[in-house]
Amino acid sequence: MKPTLYPSAHIAELFFPLANDEKAILQVIQQVAVTDYYQGFETGIIKHPEIAKTIRSIAQQNHLHVTQWLTFELLRDNLNLSSLDSALREKSIRRACELVHLAAECGTTKLSLVSGSDPGDARREEAKKGFGEALIRIGEAVKQYPTMLMQVEPLDRFAHKCQLIGPTDETVEWMTTLRAECPKLYLAWDSAHVALNEEDLADSLRLAAPLISQLHLANAILDPQAEGYGDYHMKFGEPGFLTPRTAAHIIRTALSLPLPPELGPISIAVEMRTTEQDDLWDNEKQCRAFLQTAMAEAVQEA
Template sequence: MMKLKEIFCPSLLVSESFYPLLTKEEELYDTVRKILLENYYSRIETGSLKNTEIRKKFIDLVKELNIGFTQWITNDINEKKLNPSTTDDKIRKKTILEINNLIDIAAESGADRVAMISGPDPGEQYRKEAMKGIEEVLFAISEKIAEYPGMILLLEPLDRDAHKNNLIGPSTEAADLMKKVNGHYKNCYLSWDSAHVALNKEDLRESLKICAPYIGHLHLANAILDPKKEGYGDWHMAMGEPGFLDVAKGQEILKDAAQVIAKPQGIGVAVESRCQIGQDPLKNEKVCRGFLAEILEGECDEG
């Protein structure tokens, strides 16, 4: 038997735990450094860093502490009204150019992962065309990622026909897409998120099994799954009731992941719970860390 903490790496989801500080990058850096010096986390996740001096500080920090660094570029894409799954050729080309620029920014920050989502589902009538579009985008940016040895692209499937309504999507479609891209590039993987899988009404264990060859990261995210209840959807809520994700469910997810992923050692896992404006980010991080630590104390048979 092995402890889950011997398999998975705890990741600090900075952009959620410290959400009120995202526009205050100097304070954000100081807070993140303080937390990382406690030597619990092996990986951090932020959005793209706007300030060039802060990028330099982060690259020094991750080198100093020898930790992994993921940059999420979703907000940057959305802010410019771009869309990786667009059916418009002009917007697709602009999206590729912008993502390539964001990959350069991530490299300047010391990141070894760039993460994104697919963009909105255009509906059944245009879905096939949109699928060709996201495939084209992933091929193009995987080629760009290859300029930085060791860097990996992560695509997070969201829910479809529930709350976030993204093109990717159901686990079978996500895995099929990854199979195509990884047939040419070995630097594109999935960031698996428990809330979106559950909102898709998929069995979590079966989803992990389907996605296993391409899982490069895990998010433990909670959600209210009943459409009739207040708060339904993926709102990056706190762990536990009234959502479905508690410590026992989190351990179940990671035990299943450890069994079906060929080489699970070193895969990052983060708790996705947003600190709201007016709340204390350090308190939020402490709660998330405690939840994750309790999960990682669980034991698992070696796969």
């Protein structure tokens, strides 16, 4: 069976100015649900029980997949799941496990997170060991919800975010070993971070394919000497590398690979962060059109 992708709305980024207004996020989800295009959406963690219940109901009624990110909550509290400080790491794990249960109230199927900062060559393996132990603990909480999986997004190692979990080859080796104890662990692939790690996009996809649970089409400026170099969740197109043609290449490559068969279709979303000065719904329409164009071109050339 050939892999398939379904379009997802990255609400947490497209509607970033509303991130702390859960009622407003609920209204966005209600609108997204009736677009007759998206089959999933991504948000941060929702804390209000009634809003979570309503989101779960909307998702069920409209057959929408729910992805939620722990990242915003952990960063807000200065927590770090890969910290070399064992006390801070323990505090971070406990909070992450609490957030698993909040995510379940929304009907979340993909619980998403990132590592902390890279401590450098000398202590990297120690940090990876601690992060792996954290994921195993969080994975025990995830196991309570049969339809939920956990996904880690590798970030760039040296360009901007400077995160512990980064280059694809290293990540796949580490994650494959870890899955013996954390079988519901997958990889959220992001084009900007792969490009900033100076990796070939197609090669990265091929390496990661058996673990990939989601794709993000994210843009970045790749010239270290240029203004805006790094991962700033910028709009697609130049001066970044993510043109419609590049996006189609990513999609076409992914569709040719052995993505995890147990997951069925996996999500793909455009990641672009908006500001208070933006017309949020106009930006959503632009991202939707970009994704539609790229997916159509990928299928035509396949």
